Amino acid sequence: MSYPARYAILAVALLLACGLQIHNATSFLSFSAWPAWPFDPGAMNTDQVILAYAVLPRAVVAILAGAALGLTGFLFQQVLRNPIADASTLGISAGAQLAIVVATLFMPSLIDGSREMVTLLGAAAATAIVFCLGWKRNFEPVTMIISGLLVGITAGAVSAALTLAQGEYLMSLVTWNGGALSQQDWSTAGRLAIEFALALGVSALLVRPLHLLNLGDTAASSLGVSVVSIRLAVSAIGVFVAAGVSAKLGMIGFVGLAAPHLARAVGIRHQLPALVASALAGALLLWICDGVVQFVAQTSAEQFPTGAVTALIGGPLLLWLLPKIRHAQRPASAPPYEIRRAPRKGFLLLAVLVGASIVVSLFVGRTEEIWRWLSLAEFDQLLPMRWPRLLAACAAGGLLALSGAMLQRLTSNAMASPEVLGVSGGAGIGFAAALTLAASPTQWQLLAGAGFGAAVATLLVLAYAQRRHLEPDRLLLAGVAASSLSSAILGALLAVGDQRAWQILNWLGGSAATVTASSAISLAALGVVTIAIALAFVRWLTLLPLGYTTNVALGMPQRTARIGIIACAALATGSASLLVGPLSFVGLMGPHLARQAGFVRTREHLFASFALGAMLMLLADFGSRNLAFPYELPLGLFAALVGAPYLVWQIGWRK
DSSP, X not given: OOHHHHHHHHHHHHHHHHHHHHHHHHHHSOGGGOOOSSOOGGGOOHHHHHIIIIIHHHHHHHHHHHHHHHHHHHHHHHHHTOTTOSTTTTTHHHHHHHHHHHHHHHOTHHHHHHHHHHHHHHHHHHHHHHHHHHHTTTTOHHHHHHHHHHHHHHHHHHHHHHHHHSGGGHHXXXXXXXXXXXXXXSHHHHHHHHHHHHHHHHHHHTHHHXXXXXXXHHHHHHTTOOHHHHHHHHHHHHHHHHHHHHHHHOOOOSHHHHHHXXXXXXXXXXXXXXXXXXXXXXXXXXXXXXHHHHHHHHHHSOOOOHHHHHGGGHHHHHHHHGGGSOOOOOSSOOOOOOOOOOOHHHHHHHHHHHHHHHHHHHHEEEOSSOEEEOOHHHHHHHHHHXXXXXXXXXXXXXXXXXXXXXXXXXXXXXXXXXTTTTHHHHHHHHHHHHHHHOSSOOHHHHHHHHHHHHHHHHHHHHHHHXXXXXXXXXXXXXXXXXXXXXXXXXXXXXXXXXXXXXHHHHHHHOOXXXXXXXXXXXHHHHHHHHHHHHHHTHHHHHHGGGOHHHHHHTTOOHHHHHHHHHHHHHHHHHHHHHHHOSOOOHHHHHHHHHHHTTOOSHHHHHHHHHHHHHHHHHHHHHHHHHTTTTSOXXXXXXXXXXXXXXXXXXXXXXX
């Protein structure tokens, strides 16, 4: 791109940002009434004070925070040689968020004077986990990003569970997590300016070794670069800056991912100019996004946190960048589907485990002091309240695991599941659409919306992967990108704060507390119907892992098979997600455990996956009811606390 074109693009972006800022400020207070610099609060009226100490500092904070995030994105992408690395995709911001939530709920005194230190510790812990996983695979890009996103999902699930368990903190933490840029004075801008200046100066000194790292670790070492030391130093700078932004503003997602690519898009390639240009691009991007947020708020009276808006760029940007990642071995290869019969003892043991789980869930209870076995009188008293939620939990877990088993065979990827491939996220969008389109939606309307959204999301991800000829590991990342986009859309809706937002919030957590006998029986009946449909696809599910060429040679109708399996998986996911929300990862764990237990033939694998999924969700319901007694944790989020670490283990430690 020629220099005039670069300058033209920069000028247009700058004019857009300035135009939005001037429009928003003058809409609040005419330019002729603006106070003169230096500001004197004693000589100003109320509107002038708000302009001087809220509107203008907000613009400066947006510029500085965007520049800081753009800098961190450049550093992480360079040091890891990974075009989709930044604080959002590596789980750093989510780790900082979790630390703030924990400190707010249990150690509020730390927030007053040590907020930055709290977020730094959380961000550093998340970074250490992701880098340990990446180190085992030589920081392979797909492994790093999937590990980072799943560490972020785990941290987000813990944060949401803790927030929902402490209702008095709910709205303040939800608002902060959204990444609002509202200001009351210039103190935040001053601290951000100091931190950004320090980070920029130190980063400039590391430009040459960063450039040499692009040659590869071996070549860089031969030229005298201490690869480990440079990675640690650059990562420390990125964590320091990202944690500082999170401490002051909350979650501002994907600005650091986009900024370096915007700099490269205008033709900047050399290291030092690219570093500065990435910071400048981040500043303009966040400033424009915040200007749009304020403009929309003035015209529609809807106030969205800026962080929720920037998160919307994450999913599309990840999908656009996905083909640019260098080819590498998949993070966790799918084991072959061996043709061997599962022993009958395995089914007997499985039945015993499921039965024991049901007995424990029905007969074991807890008071504030002790765990205890219920007497027969207590059991009779509690049975009408317990059996509907237990039946519903079993059905939902079985449906998710059944969907996961079908998707793993459909994609030939042992890491596929409704949660990871974006199916659950699509169900969430469909759920929100049903809430929006229907004034008082029925359970069946919500089910139809969730099922339709799940089917559309699955079709879009698979169509994208087929068009781009993506390997199974990149298909997994495409699904995670779709999930990120769905989460961003739901987060933006959640930030509105109306009745719809509360319904979405309850759905995100997942709960069996409101299950009735009729809804539990309906879900169980739907589970029976779905597994019967899945069994009709046994031959197709057996042939699909053999590959396209073999399937065609054997005369399998590819399009019909895929559409039928996707529809069945979408129905299972949509119906289960109404109870447990979008995050449980039972859809991943059930099929994995079934296969590891020896149930590898298609029919046995489907049955065993359903049974194990039911047992896992049953145990999750038991834990959500009792571990935080007298509070009840969200069912889906509690299951995710186990499921997401399991997926990270599959990626990082499993051979």
